[in-house]
Amino acid sequence: MSRLKLGVLGSGAGSNMQSIVDAIDRGELDAEIRIVLADVPDAKILERAKRHGIPCAYLDCAPFRTKLEGPAEDRCIELLKGAGVDTVVLAGFMRIVKPKLLAAFPDRVVNIHPALLPAFPGVHSWTQALDYGCKVAGVTVHFVDAGTDSGPIIVQKCVPVEENDTPESLHARIQVQEHLAYPEALRIIAKGDFRIEGRRVRIG
Ligand code: GRF
Numbered sequence: 001m002s003r004l005k006l007g008v009l010g011s012g013a014g015s016n017m018q019s020i021v022d023a024i025d026r027g028e029l030d031a032e033i034r035i036v037l038a039d040v041p042d043a044k045i046l047e048r049a050k051r052h053g054i055p056c057a058y059l060d061c062a063p064f065r066t067k068l069e070g071p072a073e074d075r076c077i078e079l080l081k082g083a084g085v086d087t088v089v090l091a092g093f094m095r096i097v098k099p100k101l102l103a104a105f106p107d108r109v110v111n112i113h114p115a116l117l118p119a120f121p122g123v124h125s126w127t128q129a130l131d132y133g134c135k136v137a138g139v140t141v142h143f144v145d146a147g148t149d150s151g152p153i154i155v156q157k158c159v160p161v162e163e164n165d166t167p168e169s170l171h172a173r174i175q176v177q178e179h180l181a182y183p184e185a186l187r188i189i190a191k192g193d194f195r196i197e198g199r200r201v202r203i204g
Contacts, residue, residue: 117153
């Protein structure tokens with residue numbers, strides 16, 4: 001059991017980071033957020049970090065648009081290591097992370113995806129679930145591997161799809177569960193009470 005030293009990467013609102021901050025503040029998660037990095041200069045996640053006194057920075061990921069590679073990847077690893085991070089939390093980070101970052105934090109990069117994987121990887125997965133006619137949707141927190149939204153699953157939570165759902169209303173219902181699922185997954189990691197066996201994360 002050890003206090004997690006988290007580095008959070010995001011691109012947007014940062015509500016998942018907020019749920020982690022709140023869980024820490026409530027004493028429900030033995031962790032501290034050492035640094036927050038965003039690939040969008042005015043991302044709200046940076047504002048939130050500042051408000052909580054968490055060191056944060058904009059990470060310029062040019063020339064790449066959808067992945068974290070090259071000089072930005074090196075800089076990211078340097079910043080995370082420099083901050084003493086042991087666990088990397090992707091919280092709405094809209095880029096694919098590459099093997100170099102994964103190798104720098106083996107089995108310690110986690111992601112949240114707003115779908116019940118392996119269904120609907122990629123973007124706008126709640127719209128995909130709605131269009132497909134699913135009766136349940138949900139969220140997955142998983143370790144990151146070299147694929148997209150494909151690593152071993154730590155926590156999943158379901159929500160019903162209602163008859164009158166729009167993409168927005170379904171996403172909002174999923175987000176409520178996201179904010180429970182991420183702290184729960186990090187609690188499992190903090191307790192060290194798990195092992196990864198192939199695709200399976202054995203807990204307890
Ligand atoms: C969440 O829906 C997350 O599952 C997805 O991107 C969104 C990020 O939201 N990967 P936030 O920035 O944490 O509010």
